[in-house]
Amino acid sequence: MSQSLVELLDLYNAAAPLEEAYTIPAPWYLDRRIEQAEREEVFGANWIAVGRIDQVAVEGQFFTVEIAGEPLVVVRGSDGKLRAFFNVCRHHAAAVANVPCGTVQHLRCPYHGWTYGLDGSLKGAPEFAGVCNFDRGTNGLVPVRLETWEQFIFVSLDPGAATLMTFLGDLPARAATLGLADFYFFARKTYTLACNWKVYVDNYLDGGYHVPHLHKGLNSVLDYKEYTIENSEHYSLQSSPMVSSEEHESFAATRTGDRAYYYWLYPNFMINIYAGVMDTNLVLPLATDRCLVQFDFFFRDVSDDARRANTESVAVSDRIQDEDVDICESVQRGLRSRAYRAGRLSVRREGGEHLFHRLLAKDLRRAR
Numbered sequence: 001m002s003q004s005l006v007e008l009l010d011l012y013n014a015a016a017p018l019e020e021a022y023t024i025p026a027p028w029y030l031d032r033r034i035e036q037a038e039r040e041e042v043f044g045a046n047w048i049a050v051g052r053i054d055q056v057a058v059e060g061q062f063f064t065v066e067i068a069g070e071p072l073v074v075v076r077g078s079d080g081k082l083r084a085f086f087n088v089c090r091h092h093a094a095a096v097a098n099v100p101c102g103t104v105q106h107l108r109c110p111y112h113g114w115t116y117g118l119d120g121s122l123k124g125a126p127e128f129a130g131v132c133n134f135d136r137g138t139n140g141l142v143p144v145r146l147e148t149w150e151q152f153i154f155v156s157l158d159p160g161a162a163t164l165m166t167f168l169g170d171l172p173a174r175a176a177t178l179g180l181a182d183f184y185f186f187a188r189k190t191y192t193l194a195c196n197w198k199v200y201v202d203n204y205l206d207g208g209y210h211v212p213h214l215h216k217g218l219n220s221v222l223d224y225k226e227y228t229i230e231n232s233e234h235y236s237l238q239s240s241p242m243v244s245s246e247e248h249e250s251f252a253a254t255r256t257g258d259r260a261y262y263y264w265l266y267p268n269f270m271i272n273i274y275a276g277v278m279d280t281n282l283v284l285p286l287a288t289d290r291c292l293v294q295f296d297f298f299f300r301d302v303s304d305d306a307r308r309a310n311t312e313s314v315a316v317s318d319r320i321q322d323e324d325v326d327i328c329e330s331v332q333r334g335l336r337s338r339a340y341r342a343g344r345l346s347v348r349r350e351g352g353e354h355l356f357h358r359l360l361a362k363d364l365r366r367a368r
């Protein structure tokens with residue numbers, strides 16, 4: 001007999017300390033009801049990174065994005081203000097912005113031509129004379145909360161959520177020394193993986209556990225034994241001293257500096273930093289067994305002279321990503337097996353994963 005959602009949720013004991021903890025159970029990576037609960041209680045209830053400020057640098061510039069199944073549009077107004085709206089026409093619900101990005105003077109719905117200002121207000125509704133009790137003033141695009149930190153744009157679908165700064169806690173202070181503002185966007189790469197989004201996050205949060213086995217090149221420049229894992233309320237910082245090694249030339253050339261910093265912010269955003277190199281990863285669920293991972297690459301130097309080195313750095317990341325994709329898809333197949341229910345966690349390595357699972361469980365409790 002199939003288990004109820006409450007029974008599924010009860011399979012995980014969030015109170016267990018790391019030494020006694022199990023991973024979240026396999027059905028959480030497979031079940032449609034968990035996926036729906038995550039839409040509401042995870043992606044619909046937390047601050048979610050959606051893009052970068054340079055994507056909406058000038059008046060009228062916009063991009064579209066889907067979060068928790070909701071079509072959204074982020075746009076810079078004539079007053080210079082950044083805003084987010086549900087990308088849903090107030091007439092008959094068509095998407096008002098229909099391309100991934102662009103620059104416009106108004107947002108005009110392609111269906112019947114209703115026109116909205118960049119501040120969301122309804123400016124024009126053709127052939128609508130004679131419609132009773134219709135107030136243009138209350139028929140603008142429905143706003144979504146938007147806040148920024150560094151060059152990152154976040155939205156929250158929860159009108160009652162605490163501010164982004166409260167959610168981030170001491171992350172801005174911690175990251176201040178890394179000079180995030182001095183990194184410039186270079187390129188975006190997206191990957192579609194045949195695994196649940198949480199498999200990808202778990203893989204990221206295993207405290208370097210898989211690095212010596214799966215990423216020989218990366219491992220050659222990290223001091224694996226000295227790798228540290230620190231958890232905060234909503235984020236985890238994994239960090240490792242770097243060593244110089246000529247073993248893997250392309251890694252030695254592109255992954256340098258004293259330390260590597262890997263920040264993960266609950267639920268699905270990562271910031272990875274080496275000397276002069278930063279990339280962010282955004283993990284978005286597409287189905288229970290499919291997710292999209294969006295990599296944005298940044299460098300301190302994005303001049304023409306640096307182009308070759310930057311392209312090489314992206315290629316190195318691509319190689320690591322290929323190794324991670326294969327293993328994540330392998331995990332997803334294993335999670336479907338009747339042989340597997342849940343696994344144990346390394347106390348030395350997997351504290352970040354433990355934090356992730358506990359935060360998830362806390363949010364999903366609301367779905368009961």
Ligand code: FES
Pocket residue numbers: 089090091092093094109110111112113114
């Ligand atoms: S649905 Fe947008 S104008 Fe009709």
Ligand SMILES: [Fe+2]
Pocket residue numbers: 203210214215320324
């Ligand atoms: Fe990896």
